[in-house]
Amino acid sequence: MAATDPDNDLRATVDELMDGLRSDLERLAAIPSVAFPGFPGQPVREAHDLLVGLLRDAGVEHIERIDLPDTAPVVFGEIPPPTPDAPTVLLYSHYDVQPPGDESLWLSPPFEPTPVEGGLRARGIADDKSNVIAHLGMLRAFNGRPPVGIKIVFEGQEEYGSPFDTYPPTDPERFACDAMVIADLGNLRPGTPTLTTGLRGAAEVVVEVRTLKEPRHSGEFGGAAPDALLVLLKALSTLHDVHGDVAVEGLRRDEWTGTTYTEEEFRDLAGVEPGVPLIGSGTLGERLWSGPAITVIGLDAPTVEHAASAVVPYARAKLNLRFHPRQDPREAQAALVAHLSALKPFGIPLTVTPGDTGPGYEAATGGPAYRAARAALKEAWGTEASYVATGGSIPLVNGLAQAAPGAEVLLFGAQDSMCNLHAPNERVLFSELRATVLAMCAFAREYAADFRRGESA
């Protein structure tokens, strides 16, 4: 293996490692490790075993598997701190992938890693196998002896969801650390080093209304018999104001102080049709990350194709609420429930049922690990790191944060917003992978140095 004195020339070391990392990424991405019901379990175990072998070869001596009911094995590895005053960093990523979806939409078979301009295309090659490999690259660059203690957590059923999310607080000793690098994310755009500092919370609410025992002829009864669908639509239309901003009281909205997409980038990423304006007011960061969003994600009503000339007796909608990273999930959900419960369109009450909730997350960005990470990302990409948030949630982050409440949580990695996560033709760029490996190395070096300075100060 390549490494000389990593402090002298991390960049050259990482460059030398790239060919090997690329071929390991190709091996890993060729395994269809889809941990969803209905998919074979064998490839998931194969990916697990491959990783264990790669970690051993990278110098990780202590490796265990955490087996919980109904979930793929979690790879757990440990490298003790080189000196008693060195900090411990937990490295997280996952080796399972989303199902490929409709394979006819792929330009090459999803589990045959295929070169694209500047990178590779395959299912899971960005989310999250690129980051598994980035962690591995960091270990290799230091010949398995990084300047910080290491704990490795590579999960195998992140995409489907797993009981592992709530496991860390039950075994806090194992997950104790000073900082964690949650590498299941990436950059706002290729070449823009990005730390994700917030994840919005999520809650679901179902609202329904019954007005008649059964459908009635709209010619004979329409005009006086209340139409359940119309009642529901009137209720849903109160959730936003004329600008498209959420109009429900009690949902937190703050100014977004980090970076965000340009409107053009966002329109492109979201696939907004030409001539269709975006909704809401204020910055995109505020609309997407530090403010609420309510989306009608399902509606039970007669289809147009099978529509009879009848007054609709019953209608139901499912709403997905996203809320400020720091707002309590119960409080946010209760705000939406209270808004709907208070409505009586045409004097008709609605039945409102709260569903699942998931907490958001907001990182504290003032500590030594953040300082080290900002310096490391700048070194790797040659430009100052941006802060962004994301609407998607990573439930395990909360589990890990509860298990190690004093640890700083860093979210960065080799993905980027344009890499088609969970969509056909997922791809990763070598430029981002290489810079991520370098950033992880530089982070370990900076953080260890900073930590020692802090101790002696």
Ligand SMILES: [Zn+2]
């Ligand atoms: Zn992921």
